[in-house]
Amino acid sequence: MRPARALIDFEALRHNYRLAREVSGAKALAVVKADAYGHGAVRCAEALEDEANGFAVACIEEALQLRAAGIRKPILLLEGFFEADELELIQAHDFWTVVHANWQLDAIERASLRKPLTVWLKLDSGMHRVGLHPAEYRDAYQRLKASGKVEKIVLMSHFARADELHCASSAEQVAVFEQARAGFGDEVSLRNSPALLGWPQVPSDWVRPGIMLYGATPFEQAHPLADRLKPVMTLESKVISVRELPAGQPVGYGARFVTKRPTRVGVVAMGYADGYPRHAPTGTPMAIDGQPSRLIGRVSMDMLTVDLTDLPQAGLGSRVELWGKQVLASDVAAQAATIPYQIFCNLRRVPLIYS
Structure with a gap:
């Protein structure tokens, strides 16, 4: 047979997850979207399930694949749901969902749910991709609280330039986030791989290791924590x-x-x-x-x-x-x-x- 192959080292994968937990002191969702960045989502999730706090994927198709394989830990839909009728599947399979748009809030308010959801409420703090505008964030939070259909809210945002360690953009985004969530006592999640490794001062009860999980640095320059990663x-x-x-x-x-x-x-x-x-x-x-x-x-x-x-x-x-x-x-x-x-x-x- 053709000799090309990719060897996947589960012990390196677990080492990198443990490093994320160690350096952040936070709970960590292992990001296994895009078939675990090409490493095989089901097998990587199986290798981490005994110690991971949960997993994160892009969409419900990826989440359903993990559930079908027997993964029972929490799974977060990073892009949320694309159609209101997905809420039935989200509820049935105990998925967590990001909410980043007002139409998603409307859908939750209208939905007939048998049990409340866990929602990660996403703020556009400056990346300008998806997320609620800062002026909308407080109202969205209050609507979720008043809906009676949400059990837990995690407040989140995403950095545009966290891999640039001397760029002021990340600090500016933190300031926008802190102002938007002022007075809220809920857990927060801001740090992806570059922020986890390079921005220890950023608050995060939950971190979201992605590329670092697979042993690759998110930085262009050497970094002492990234140097501890093991290629998977x-x-x-x-x-x-x-x-x-x-x-x-x-x-x-x-x-x-x-x-x-x-x-x-x-x-x-x-x-x-x-x-x-x-x-x-x-x-x-x-x-x-x-x-x-x-x-x-x-x-x-x-x-x-x-x-x-x-x-x-x-x-x-x-x-x-x-x-x-x-x-x-x-x-x-x-x-x-x-x-x-x-x-x-x-x-x-x-x-x-x-x-």
């Missing part, structure tokens, strides 16, 4: 062909790489159809049998090429780490002008092997 996914394959080329020979589509010296070229069973970034340039790091090497030439759909010239022991069948414990996903993403979130979520066709 190792994407690997093998060398399936070797070419010996003289100087001056093009390699791959578009002749994007031309040999400057006699070069041993290894062909690896991995391409953009597997989720490896097509725009990764020559020089993107990878490891061959544990030794550092580099991508050369353009990534194609099913294959890519690597430089074996300085690795005389490497050849047909050599193991290639595309990212993982030796080659950090964040470094690969930076070379490809993207972020680790995207390269994880783009993974496909590659079997996930759990341990």
